[in-house]
Amino acid sequence: MVKVQEILIENEKDTREFGHQLASHLEPGSVVALFGDLGSGKTTLTKYIGEGLGVEEIITSPTFTVIQEYRNGRIPLYHFDVYRLNGPQDLLDLGYEDYFYGQGVTVIEWADKIQSLLPPGTIYIYLNYGELDHQRRYLVEGLEGVDLCGF
Secondary structure (H helix, E strand, O other), X not given: OOXXXXXXXXXXXXXXXXXXXXXXXXXXXXXXXXXXXXXXXXXXXXXXXXXXXXXXXXXXXXXXXXXXXXXXXXXXXXXXXXXXXXXXHHHHOOOOHXXXXXXXXXXXXXXXXXXHHOOOOOEEEEEEEOOOOOOEEEEEEOOOOOOOOOO
């Protein structure tokens, strides 16, 4: 059975702490797949994962370039935004394997568009709106043996 952790995020400070804690468990070849509606916080979470990896550059959504590479952290960060892709074939054409199976951490926004290409061991994070406007509820699966609930 897959363990799913449910995490309530109250504010950006929580997002930052969660992103840093998650980053501390990532290693080269880690893939983090983000699922969530527009405005649910995918890019903000990616920014704090990157910060936790030591990335000093400003992380923005790579919507028009699909892939942004940040190489100045303790591990390179490959940030994908596949929103504009039509499906998995478009990613195949971009040579995604070099990233997914490379020496960095890959974070993918809108991962539902390419879910069939996600490798075993992918960490899935579903970002949902909470009961209150400012809250987010993260459902995290694929981090066996790691408790992020107290982040």
